[in-house]
Amino acid sequence: MKKVLATPSALKPGGVYSVAIEANGLVFLAGQVGVRPDTGQIAGPGIEDQTRQCLANLGAVLRDVGLTMGSVVKVTAFLVDFADFSRFNETYRESFPADPPVRTTVAVAGLASGLRIEIDAVAARA
Numbered sequence: 001m002k003k004v005l006a007t008p009s010a011l012k013p014g015g016v017y018s019v020a021i022e023a024n025g026l027v028f029l030a031g032q033v034g035v036r037p038d039t040g041q042i043a044g045p046g047i048e049d050q051t052r053q054c055l056a057n058l059g060a061v062l063r064d065v066g067l068t069m070g071s072v073v074k075v076t077a078f079l080v081d082f083a084d085f086s087r088f089n090e091t092y093r094e095s096f097p098a099d100p101p102v103r104t105t106v107a108v109a110g111l112a113s114g115l116r117i118e119i120d121a122v123a124a125r126a
Contacts, residue, residue, distance in 0.1 A: 009060035031120040032057035047084040051091040071123040082107040
């Protein structure tokens with residue numbers, strides 16, 4: 001049984017999708033980008049600022065549904081430029097300093113104008 005979860009802190013979807021769905025104790029989070037929900041502006045041109053904002057957005061959605069970054073078991077990161085990988089990886093480590101979740105990182109042809117990264121996640125209820 002799946003349940004769409006309320007996510008008042010999330011960016012409003014720009015398409016036809018739910019921000020968070022729970023099924024069988026797992027919470028699937030839609031991809032978040034480096035846009036500040038309060039202003040609608042991109043956090044900055046660099047991969048570090050956008051990565052931090054993606055992860056902050058994911059953290060806000062997790063809090064909305066009663067979870068934390070420590071609940072995350074799987075992450076997929078989509079990079080526009082794979083040359084950003086090492087700087088992304090170091091910035092990502094700030095949010096997962098120990099026992100990080102499983103992660104897949106892929107290069108994509110592009111995101112909306114100015115965006116360098118999108119990150120989605122799966123979290124588990126204890």
